[in-house]
Structures are given as C-alpha cells and as structure tokens.
Amino acid sequence: MRSEAFYSYLDECRTLVVSELQNMLPRSGAAAQTLYELMYEYPLRDAKALRPALCIATCRALGGALESALPSAVVLELYHNAFLIHDDIEDGSEVRRGGPTLHRMYGAPIALNVADAMLAVALEPLLANTELLCVAKALHILQVVARMARESAEGQAQELAWIRQADWSQRDLDYVRMAHKKTTHYSFLAPMAIGAIVAGAPHSLRYRMTLLATALGAAFQIRDDTLNLEANAAAYDKDLAGDIWEGKRTLALLHALRCATPSDRERALAILRKPRPTSAEAAPDATARLLAELVRSGDLSETGAATLREHWTVAGAAKTREDVDFLLQLIQRSGSIEYARAIGRRYAARAKHAAERLWSGLSDSVHKRFLFQLTEFVVEREH
Amino acid sequence: MRSEAFYSYLDECRTLVVSELQNMLPRSGAAAQTLYELMYEYPLRDAKALRPALCIATCRALGGALESALPSAVVLELYHNAFLIHDDIEDGSEVRRGGPTLHRMYGAPIALNVADAMLAVALEPLLANTELLCVAKALHILQVVARMARESAEGQAQELAWIRQADWSQRDLDYVRMAHKKTTHYSFLAPMAIGAIVAGAPHSLRYRMTLLATALGAAFQIRDDTLNLEANAAAYDKDLAGDIWEGKRTLALLHALRCATPSDRERALAILRKPRPTSAEAAPDATARLLAELVRSGDLSETGAATLREHWTVAGAAKTREDVDFLLQLIQRSGSIEYARAIGRRYAARAKHAAERLWSGLSDSVHKRFLFQLTEFVVEREH
Numbered sequence: 001m002r003s004e005a006f007y008s009y010l011d012e013c014r015t016l017v018v019s020e021l022q023n024m025l026p027r028s029g030a031a032a033q034t035l036y037e038l039m040y041e042y043p044l045r046d047a048k049a050l051r052p053a054l055c056i057a058t059c060r061a062l063g064g065a066l067e068s069a070l071p072s073a074v075v076l077e078l079y080h081n082a083f084l085i086h087d088d089i090e091d092g093s094e095v096r097r098g099g100p101t102l103h104r105m106y107g108a109p110i111a112l113n114v115a116d117a118m119l120a121v122a123l124e125p126l127l128a129n130t131e132l133l134c135v136a137k138a139l140h141i142l143q144v145v146a147r148m149a150r151e152s153a154e155g156q157a158q159e160l161a162w163i164r165q166a167d168w169s170q171r172d173l174d175y176v177r178m179a180h181k182k183t184t185h186y187s188f189l190a191p192m193a194i195g196a197i198v199a200g201a202p203h204s205l206r207y208r209m210t211l212l213a214t215a216l217g218a219a220f221q222i223r224d225d226t227l228n229l230e231a232n233a234a235a236y237d238k239d240l241a242g243d244i245w246e247g248k249r250t251l252a253l254l255h256a257l258r259c260a261t262p263s264d265r266e267r268a269l270a271i272l273r274k275p276r277p278t279s280a281e282a283a284p285d286a287t288a289r290l291l292a293e294l295v296r297s298g299d300l301s302e303t304g305a306a307t308l309r310e311h312w313t314v315a316g317a318a319k320t321r322e323d324v325d326f327l328l329q330l331i332q333r334s335g336s337i338e339y340a341r342a343i344g345r346r347y348a349a350r351a352k353h354a355a356e357r358l359w360s361g362l363s364d365s366v367h368k369r370f371l372f373q374l375t376e377f378v379v380e381r382e383h
Numbered sequence: 384m385r386s387e388a389f390y391s392y393l394d395e396c397r398t399l400v401v402s403e404l405q406n407m408l409p410r411s412g413a414a415a416q417t418l419y420e421l422m423y424e425y426p427l428r429d430a431k432a433l434r435p436a437l438c439i440a441t442c443r444a445l446g447g448a449l450e451s452a453l454p455s456a457v458v459l460e461l462y463h464n465a466f467l468i469h470d471d472i473e474d475g476s477e478v479r480r481g482g483p484t485l486h487r488m489y490g491a492p493i494a495l496n497v498a499d500a501m502l503a504v505a506l507e508p509l510l511a512n513t514e515l516l517c518v519a520k521a522l523h524i525l526q527v528v529a530r531m532a533r534e535s536a537e538g539q540a541q542e543l544a545w546i547r548q549a550d551w552s553q554r555d556l557d558y559v560r561m562a563h564k565k566t567t568h569y570s571f572l573a574p575m576a577i578g579a580i581v582a583g584a585p586h587s588l589r590y591r592m593t594l595l596a597t598a599l600g601a602a603f604q605i606r607d608d609t610l611n612l613e614a615n616a617a618a619y620d621k622d623l624a625g626d627i628w629e630g631k632r633t634l635a636l637l638h639a640l641r642c643a644t645p646s647d648r649e650r651a652l653a654i655l656r657k658p659r660p661t662s663a664e665a666a667p668d669a670t671a672r673l674l675a676e677l678v679r680s681g682d683l684s685e686t687g688a689a690t691l692r693e694h695w696t697v698a699g700a701a702k703t704r705e706d707v708d709f710l711l712q713l714i715q716r717s718g719s720i721e722y723a724r725a726i727g728r729r730y731a732a733r734a735k736h737a738a739e740r741l742w743s744g745l746s747d748s749v750h751k752r753f754l755f756q757l758t759e760f761v762v763e764r765e766h
Contacts, residue, residue, distance in 0.1 A: 030537075030541060031537040031540060031541070033544075034537075034540040034541055034543070034544040035536060035537055035540035086495055086496075086499065089491070089495065090491065090492035090495055090496075091492075106547070107543075107547065108472070108473065109473035109474075109543050109546075110540070110543045110544075110547065112469055112472065112473055112495075113469075113473075113536055113539045113540055113543060114540075116469065116532070116535075116536050116539070117533065117536035117537070117540070119502060119532070120529065120532030120533040120535075120536050121533060123525065123528070123529035123532065124529055124533075127522065127525055127526055127529060130522060135518055135522075139510065139513060139518075142506065142510055142525075143510055145506070146503065146506035146507055146510060149499070149502070149503030149506065150500065150503040150504060150507075152499075152503070153418065153496055153499050153500035153503050154413075154414040154417075154418055154500070156496045156499070157414060157417040157418035157493070157496055157497075157500070158413060158414070158417055160417070160490075160492050160493045160496060161416075161417040161493075163492075164489070164490065164493065290690070290691070294683075294687045294690065294691070297687075298684070299683065299684040299686050299687030299690070300677075300682065300683050300684070300687045301681070301682040301683070303682050304677045304680075304682030304683045307673070307677065307682070308673070308677070308691075
C-alpha cells in the first residue's frame, strides 16, 4: 500500500484536531492547569487519530468542507480518549502510547475526572454546530453521538459480564457482535455517518456505508487482537500481553479453547478464572528481599519464609507468567492466530468490496484515496 | 418546618422519575441484564431525588406542565447518579445510601461502565425535547447541561488538585468557590434553570434565580460537611467519616487548622498528607495472626516480626483511627463545627431572602410551597 500518503494524511488531520482542541479549551485560569492541560496528554502522544481522519476524509470526499467537519472530528477524538482513560483504569494498564497511563501519573480520581471533563467539553462543539452547519444537521449529529455512546457502553457491558461470569461459551459470532457494539460504532460507523451528514450526502448512501463500516470494524478489531497476541508471543511483556492477562475474549483464544484436549481446556479455564495481578503482586521484590534477609540473619526459619510466601500468593492468586505462557502455547499449537487472521481477512475483503461500491463513483481526491487506503491499513497494519 | 408535605412532594417526584427512567430503558435483551438493570441500583435506594424535584417544582410553580419537565428531570438524576458512582470509586467508599457501593457489588470496571451508560442515555431525552418542547428550548437546555457538566468537572479538578498537592492554604472563599462549581451548578443552578426554560419563564428571572441557587448551594454543601463531621464524632465509622479520611477541605477543618497551635497544626498536616487506608490495610488481621503464630512456633523471632510489621505499615502509611480521632478533637476544641454552621446559616438567610424576592409574587401552589420549604430543609436537615 502507498503508506506514505496514508500516514501523512493521518498526520495532517491529527495536527488540525489537536490545534482545534487547543482553541476550544481555556489556556489560563486555575482549571487550565488542574484539568485542561491533562486533556492533551494522550492526544499529544504517538496517536493515529484514525477516527477524526475518517470523519474528515468522508466529509471531504463527498464534497464537504474541512472547517465544517473539524469540530465534530474533535468530538470523536475526545470520546475516544475518554474511553481510553476509562479502559486503562478498568484494566489496570500501566502503559498507553509509549508513556505511563494517566491514572499512573495522577492517580485514578484525577484521571477519571479528566475523562468526565472530556465528555462534558465534547457537548460544546456539537451545540455550536447549530450555527456552523444548521440546526437539522447539528441535531442529526447529536443523535449519532448519543447512539454511539450507548452502543459502546452496551458492548463494554457485554464483555465485562462475560469476564465477571467466567463465561467462555461464546461462538465467533457472539464475539463479533460484541466488538461491533464496543468498537465499530464509535470507530467507524459514527465517524463516517457524521462526515456524510456534514457534507449533506444523500440518505441513500447510508445502507452501503453501514455495510462498509461494519466489515471494517470487525477486520480492525480482529487485527488488533492478533497483533496483541503476536507482540505478546515475542516479548511476554505484561503491557503488551494485555488481552490474555485481562482474560478478554478473542477469536484466537475461543478457537484454542475449542481445539484443546479436555484436560488442557480445564487447565486453561482455571487460569482464565484468575484475575490479572495488581502492581503490588507483580513487583513483590521488596518483600521477597526482606524475607531472604530475615532468613540469613536467623530471625526467620525456612519453613516460616515458605509459609509467608504462600500466604502472599494465596492472598493474590493472580495469573502468573507461567499461566500466560501456557495459554500462548495452546494458541500457537492449534494455529489459532492464523485462524483469527483468516477471519479478519474475510471481513477485510468484504470491506474492500463495500468500499468499491460506495466510493468508486466519486471523483479522484486525496480524501477518496485515503478512504481506500484505510481498508488496506486495517488488515496489514503492524501496530 | 412542615416537613411532611415537603417529603411527600420529594417522594412523588422520585416515583415519577424512576418510572420515567424505566420507560426509557429497554427491559429485555442482553443489555437489560448486563447494563440497564444496574442503573436502577442507586435510584431505587433511599434517595431524596432533590434535583429532579427542584426542576419539576420550578417548572410547575412558573406555570409549566409536569410532562414537559419530567424527561429533563430524569437527565439530572442520571448525571447525579453517574457522579455518585465516580465519586465512590475515586474515594474508595464502601457504602452508599445504606447499601454496598456499585463497584463493591460488581467491581470498578462494570460500575464505571454503568456511569458511562448513564451519561450516554441522558442525551436521548435531551434530544427528544426538540419534539416535546421546541428546538429552541431543547437547545437551551442542552447548553445548560453542557455548562453544568463542565463546571462540575472543574470544581472536582480543583478539589483533587488540592488533595494531590497536599495544599491546605485555602481561605473560606476558595472553598466556597470550589463547592459552587462542584456542587451548586448541577444541584441547584441547572435544575432551576431547566425548570424555568421548560416553563417559558422570562429571561429577567435569571439573575435572581442565580442568586438563590448560589446561596442555597453553599448552605447545602456546608450542611453536608457538618453533618458528616457530626455523624463521625458520634460513630467513628469509616464510611460516615469519609471527609476526614479522604482529606477533603471543609470550612470546619480549615478553621481548626487556622486555630491550632503550631505543633498541633504540624501534626494535623502530617496526618492529612497520609492517604486513606485501602480495604486491605483496614483489615490486616489475617497477616497479623499469621505473624503471631510463627513467633509462637519459633519460626520467627520477635525482632523479625517487628521488622515485618514495620515493613507493612511503611508500605501502607495510611491514616489510622487515632489520626482521625486527633483531627476530630482539634475540630471540636476550636468550635469549628459551630463556626461552619454559622456560615452555613448566613448563606441560608441569603437564600431565604432571595427566595422571597423570586417566588412570593407567584400564586399559591404546592410547588411554590415546596420551593420555600427547600430553603428550610437545606439548613435544618439531619441527613
């Protein structure tokens, strides 16, 4: 793929979105320091800003103006970043986009409040759209955003319920439906729908656009999952291996569980029932060193040290590296990553077909080309 | 005060709001169980639903219809409950309205997602207002809600920044301004403004309404703080004593710090720098018992046990009951609760005056009476 043009398009959109956000937020006053500056933390890191770019490209490919789409594109990035902050807190993640997560930098209360503020601030450009566009378009966009927020929460609720109930009985389609709600709505459906509304595109485009966004979203999420597993297999890094540590459902893991022998499956399910270790459990070095010292000084017997070590492990009972290793081997042995990638490629082919039917009639432009490149990116990306 | 009429008015409004919410949310399907049922958890407990009642009473006292205000009143309750869920997670609270907090029942990830869903669902009645009322009123209400959400986040950011920076240099006015943003906007200003917009009240009411809401909000928050301290002094219960355990700024604590001798002040500030204990630290009994057993069996020396106990305490270093006790005595010795209550009464008197000027011209109704009773309730309430 002509990746250079694709990435420079993404880059340009990201610059525009960040500077529009800076124009929207106060730069002085108490709240600038305690609140608004923290909103730039994630957007200014190495982010793709895929969602605003998709919104802008759709709008412009359909003949709309950049200035008309930009405020709504910022809203999409604000929602995305608020979701990231919440996800990081929920998953206990430590790294995001190459830096520490916001709750690790400032604590969960401040991070949560920054996400709340992002959702609050997002309402303002949506209301200003009544003057920038017109009342009908502004209300239509607000409806799309409301639907998007609700679908995301429903998808997230489904995934969290499976985790909580230790339920691993999902078929592939259950997973794809969950991902459609959780990811596709706010990553593909809403950005494209908003771009089309801003451009004043005919309503008849709507059905084909939904087909494209649905296929793109599934391909994107499946690629996301397999990338996470591949990175993990190479590095065994807790923050790269998030999905396995967190016990998230993926096509590969569901496939591996179906293919496993009864005893392997039983062991895998027992591992998956354990929680992810907390930071304290992941780094018990200080305590371990102290116990060793007490044994050396004769203040603690070997038996006593073993009892104390067991006490801590039992208190934790979280997944260990060996556990995750076992699951990864199960996945590799049954070719489950290849299985998931093949399904991802099927959705990508569907997306390519839908994109052809949707966009090929448009006159050539960088925006149209970006929309085609996006489909290729979604399957082939390495990050 | 004629509290019976006041409470039955609140009760009626609460019943209306809960049943309107039930009409809005799906009752079947996967998301009903995993998500929507959890939204009723807090509203169905022993809640006052003060904010929707204030919105409805303002609208009806000004001649508006109940049906026109009800959907917006539900929105206020949804925002309030989303804030409560976030606050409970941020503060590590264990009890809310007589039951376990949502994150204790379902874990923080699910609780966070329920709050997100509440904010998402709240957009829908606000958009349906375009048909129920008219586009201009619906947009005006949306603007009030956007402002309210942003002010709340700014107020919360201010309070969290003080906590994080261990800054106790606030004057009374700093505290009152923070509370105005954090509490008054969504509890008094927005409910009254929305009620007035729905009723089509003249814009000229706006200034006096702001005066009333501002005074009411300050009186309400100060009463909230002193109730928390009084409950605490009686019961020393961690969940009642939240404000001191969490290190929240209150007029009483700021006053006590100003009145304290240099050495008491220093000790108080050292205590206030310590975090609230987590559940694990609050119940270290199992570990303590284990250490005692190991000493008895001869596997651990007394010195070793002392070292391990210190290791845990240093790792935790959270506030203890003795710490909180010291702060409470400081507050009691300097008459700080009485000091705060006196300031609260001054705001309440201002609110009474503002309510007279604002409402006394209206013809008599249960709604008008409720608005007057609210002022009395705010200062005299015992819960």
